[in-house]
Amino acid sequence: MSPTPQRRVTAAGALVAAAALLAVGIQGGTASADATASQAATSARSNPGAAPYKLSASERATLLAEATGTTAQAARALGLGDQEKLVVRDVVKDADGTTHTTYERTYAGLPVLGGDLTVHAKDGVTRSVTKATNADIKVATTEASVAPAAAESQAVGAANAEGSKESKAQQGARKVIWAAEGAPVLAYETVVGGLQDDGTPSRLHVITDARTGAKITQWQSVQTGTGNTQYSGQVTIGSTQSGSTWNLTDASRGSHKTYNLNRGSSGTGTLFSGPDDVWGNGSPSNVETAGADAHYGAQVTWHYFKNVHGRNGLRNDGVAPYSRVHYGNAYVNAFWDDSCFCMTYGDGDGNNKPLTSIDVAAHEMTHGLTSVTGNMTYSGEPGGLNEATSDIMAAAVEFYANNPQDVGDYLVGEKIDIRGNGTPLRYMDKPSKDGSSKDAWYSGLGGIDVHYSSGPANHWFYLASEGSGAKVINGVSYDSPTSDGLPVTAIGREAAAKIWFRALTVGYFKSNTNYAAARTATLQAAADLYGAGSATYNNAANAWAAINVGSRVVQGVSVTNPGNQNTVTGSAVNLQIQASSTNPGALSYSATGLPTGLSINSSTGLISGTASTAGTYNVTVTVRDAANQTGTASFTWTVGTTQPNVFENTADYQIPDSGQVESPITVTRSGNAPSTLKVDVNIVHTYRGDLQIDLVAPDGTAYRLKNSSGSDSADNVVASYTVNASSEVANGVWKLRVKDVYAADTGYINSWKLTF
CATH class of the missing domain: 3.10.450 (Nuclear Transport Factor 2; Chain: A,)
Structure with missing residues (x-):
């Protein structure tokens, strides 16, 4: 934590509060989607045997009792140690009779955090087991050294x-x-x-x-999210009459109740009640309005989980959580709390914007669903997947509701305008557009706030639902990129949501699931629902590859991209293009945009010749197989008149905490530096937002490469920068100046280089 505690909390805390916002305003009605919306929805052919069996409360209780009565036998069958015992947490059943029984573990009577596992069985035979950890659960002693x-x-x-x-x-x-x-x-x-x-x-x-006595980790079990304050309009909500009094108790949906906290911050408050069955008037000045919106939001989300996914309540036991509105004073947030099994909503700035729209309910209720199923720990990569699960289900609920006032979209928080410039808070099609979320997985993803590390999973859901490239859905334009530059074919929103929901609820997601494990879990769910190797399965896998998790499932022709090329005029070229196909027969090669003097052999794929004209060329190689399927690879080819000069310093330079260091490179080159001077930097440092980086020319002129940022909590700076240094004499000592502007985090310059 580099900045001072007060500064870090202020900066990050405000961002976290804002980052938890959702946007899924919903009500009954009709809306017409553009033709491009989720076109693949009808292409996925599901396996009816893998559909959830709708358990009655008594059937679920019977399954739980049977599983509880056989925990000792299950532990022996799983090869657990003598000191390990199983505790049943949940049982889910498929239409074909397959059961998914999730257990917690104890060791010598102690709870095992991260020891959860799920047994998938049919007709009394275990088919597979999903574990949070494969490590043997044992410790040298259960006697603590620390009080x-x-x-x-x-x-x-x-x-x-x-x-x-x-x-x-x-x-x-x-x-x-x-x-x-x-x-x-x-x-x-x-x-x-x-x-x-x-x-x-x-x-x-x-x-x-x-x-x-060392702290291992920490996380919040109160999971927050806020949403727009757009109300749902005039809707029908579930209520109960007792004598001449009506109250907000929805008897047909698990007895969901909505309470008025009246600016309090504890307890349940007072159940909304009145002499008639009319709730609120659409204005925040009427205390019933927020209650009606929150009540309806829970109602629509309950319907989605039950009607689409066969889930009878969050715990699948027919019992609903409850809602609390008017929390605190001008509280600009909403949250799910496991301890009360409830959703809670504040009234926003000036207590005039109750955060009670349907999008908030969908997000917060999904946190409740996650807490009793996958239960991904709310920190690191599991925390990002936990947050993304709520975003994903909230988006699915929004489309399901088909609200003409707030049609389905993949823009998170678009009604809030929290930045005051009319832009959404987050974008599922390209998460990085919000300035903090990430489009794709990288090794430091678990070190950032969970609302931003959710970005790649949200991106997966968009790509799986709608595919990559430009399109218009319900009047909103999207143009989703992929990390590998290859297109993704949509499987449809319904299929994507069902895959994610199944992975969450049948025990494929565990408490410590990271992005790699989430890919495995969702592909297992896709195999269950649509068949391994089906188009739906393969395109779901390709959507993961498009966010840098796992590899593509290749069908037809695959061409290995050789990367960007650099050649000097007059020099001979021999570049072999590598390609393969899942279909038998010979391959044929062609290319467009090759530098003057070069050509490709149509039979072998060898690019050869002598480059004769300087310039930058955009090359596309196309490979065709005997089944007339094609694959391509695109790259740039720069032809220059002289070889580039590279100067590098690989010595380590420690960066003083709250201090500054300079690493020198002596350049021996005539003339001026280029307008495209390339600076490659490799710095190892926790909380890279602490760092301010400059390139210093021989005459002392500083060129800013990177500013410090109190909200960039990721580690390390590995980046390339381009500097217009054409006014500088190249010859002399250049320096990389790195300044640590806050206390507590440290690191060093690992290496850097200049390419002229």
């Missing part, structure tokens, strides 16, 4: 840093086995309550190594 009070003190300090004023833990340190990452260790789990900086309740879980 519980020390772990509690550490947890309280961590919560205080996030705004909590509590001086003691809500749940004292309990011994657990931490198995979510690496080898299992004896640990303490402590939960601290209070409020976060923005007024959101705190349920901070802190994991402390019980042998060393």
Whole structure:
């Protein structure tokens, strides 16, 4: 944490509050989608046997009881150790009789966090097992070296840093086995309550190594999100009459209730009731309006989960969570809380914009669904997938509702205008357009806020639903890119949502699922629903490859891109194009845009000749197989008059905390530097937003390469910059100046180079 605690909390806290916003305004009605919307929806042919069987409450209770009665046999069958026991958490059943039984584990009587597993069985025979960890659950001793009070003190300090004023833990340190990452260790789990900086309740879980006292990790179990304040219009909502009094209790949907907190921040408040069955008047000045919107939002989301996915309530037990509105004073957020199993909504700026629209309910209710199914820990990559799950289901609910006032789209928070410039908060088709979310996976993704690390999964859902490239859906223009530059063919929104929902609810997603595991889980779900190797399965896999997770499923011709080429005029060229096809027969090669003097052999794919004319050429190689299928590779080919000169410094230079360092390179070259001087930088540093980077010319002129940023919490700077240095004499000592502008994080310049 490089900036001062006050500064970091202020900057990041505001972004987190904003980043949790959703946008899925919904009501009943009709809307016409453009012809390009989810065209592949009818192409996916599902396997009816993998559809969820709609369990009654008694049937579910029977399955749970049967599973609970056989935990000892299940543990032996799984080869668990003598000190391990299983505890049943949930059972889901498919139409063909396959059951998916999810268990938590204990070791020597201690809960195993990250030890969850799901047994997939049919006719009494185990077909497969999905585990959060494959490590053997064992520790040298269950005797702690650290006192519980020390772990509690550490947890309280961590919560205080996030705004909590509590001086003691809500749940004292309990011994657990931490198995979510690496080898299992004896640990303490402590939960601290209070409020976060923005007024959101705190349920901070802190994991402390019980042998060393080191903090292992922490996460919030109160999961936040806010939405637009667009109301749902005049709708029919479920209510109950008792004598001459009506109240907001929806008897037909799990007895969902909506309460008025009346600016309070604890308890349930007062159940909305009145002499008639008319709720609110569309104005925030009427306290019933927010209650009606929140109530209806929960109602529509309940319908979507049940009618589309066969889920009878979040826990599949026919029981609904409840809603609380008018939380706090001018609270600009909404959140899901496991401890009350409820959704809570603030009234926004000036208490005039209740955050009670249907998009909020869909997002927050999905957090509740996740908490009782996949339960991905709310930090790191699992946290990003947890957040994305709520975004994905909220988007699906919006399209399902078919609201003419807020038609389905892939723009998150478009009604809020929180930036004041009319733009959405987040974009599922290209997440990076919001300035913070990521389009694709990279190794440091787990180190950023979960609302931004959700970007790649949101991007997967868009690409799987609609495909890549330019299109218009419900009047909104999209042009979604791919990280590998290859197109993605849509499988349709319905298929994409069903795949994600199944992976979440049948136990393929686990508490520590990361992006690589999410790909495996969703492809298993796709295989269940549509068949392994089907077009739906393959295109779902290709959507993952398009966000840099896994490889493409190749059908037909595959061409290996040779990368951009550099050649000097007058020099001979021999570049072999590599290609293959899943179809038998010979391949034929052609190319457009080759530099003057070069040609490609149509039979072998060898590009040869002597480049004669300087310039930059855009080359596309096309390979055709015997079945007339084609594959392409595009790249640039630069032909220059002289070889580029590269100067590099590979020595390590430590960057002082809150200090500055310079790494020199001596350039020996006549004339001036080019207008396209390339600067490649490799810096190892935690919280790269601390760093300000300049290129310093021999005469002392500084060219800014990177500004510092209090919101960029990712690690390391590995980047290329282009500088117009044409006014500078090339010869002399150039320097890379790196300044650490905040305290606490450190690192070093690993290497850098200049290409003239």
